Amino acid sequence: NAGVTQTPKFQVLKTGQSMTLQCAQDMNHEYMSWYRQDPGMGLRLIHYSVGAGITDQGEVPNGYNVSRSTTEDFPLRLLSAAPSQTSVYFCASKDSYFGELFFGEGSRLTVL
Amino acid sequence: GENVEQHPSTLSVQEGDSAVIKCTYSDSASNYFPWYKQELGKRPQLIIDIRSNVGEKKDQRIAVTLNKTAKHFSLHITETQPEDSAVYFCASKPQPWGADGLTFGKGTHLIIQP
Numbered sequence: 009n010a011g012v013t014q015t016p017k018f019q020v021l022k023t024g025q026s027m028t029l030q031c032a033q034d035m036n037h038e039y040m041s042w043y044r045q046d047p048g049m050g051l052r053l054i055h056y057s058v059g060a061g062i063t064d065q066g067e068v069p070n071g072y073n074v075s076r077s078t079t080e081d082f083p084l085r086l087l088s089a090a091p092s093q094t095s096v097y098f099c100a101s102k103d104s105y106f107g108e109l110f111f112g113e114g115s116r117l118t119v120l
Numbered sequence: 121g122e123n124v125e126q127h128p129s130t131l132s133v134q135e136g137d138s139a140v141i142k143c144t145y146s147d148s149a150s151n152y153f154p155w156y157k158q159e160l161g162k163r164p165q166l167i168i169d170i171r172s173n174v175g176e177k178k179d180q181r182i183a184v185t186l187n188k189t190a191k192h193f194s195l196h197i198t199e200t201q202p203e204d205s206a207v208y209f210c211a212s213k214p215q216p217w218g219a220d221g222l223t224f225g226k227g228t229h230l231i232i233q234p
Binding site for chain 2: 039041043048049050051052053056058064066067098105106108109111112113114
């Protein structure tokens with residue numbers, strides 16, 4: 009099993025550009041989520057999904073969209089990139105409500 | 121919403137000594153408290169977790185204690201080794217059933233001095 013796979017690993021954007029961070033898991037997990045990690049801030053929840061077709065907002069959802077058309081995939085879309093979105097983004101999945109979160113390797117995004 | 125405070129932000133201990141990291145949470149409805157370890161440049165990985173109906177849990181050199189009345193929980197690492205050097209994050213799960221996601225503390229950089 010590959011686990012949780014994120015692409016791209018690195019990306020540089022200009023302010024106002026849009027892009028999609030891809031996330032795929034091969035563990036048949038129902039629960040998936042996106043976090044951002046900033047220095048000294050820990051990890052903050054952006055959006056989450058409890059199953060295909062179901063998504064909801066987390067702590068810091070503004071400027072991001074998600075969709076969950078399949079169990080495997082949970083892409084994160086940046087609509088109009090801003091320098092404040094410069095961060096490391098982690099996708100994660102788990103098999104149950106209290107299950108262990110399995111993280112992807114992270115995607116480092118820089119917005120100029 | 122939930123707020124998780126984590127202390128200290130940096131902890132330096134001699135190899136072989138014990139390390140303790142403390143967290144407090146604000147939402148009394150929180151019912152699940154995991155700890156994640158993140159080595160430099162790597163992804164966070166779960167090292168231990170505890171549910172709200174349990175006061176203490178151990179796994180070899182690692183233990184977690186929970187005090188629901190005081191709303192705080194702690195990570196204890198005994199006989200520290202160089203490979204314990206990393207950033208440790210506590211987290212809580214405050215959302216009611218139907219919602220999801222963890223609220224993380226800001227992390228503790230644990231340094232093991234040889």
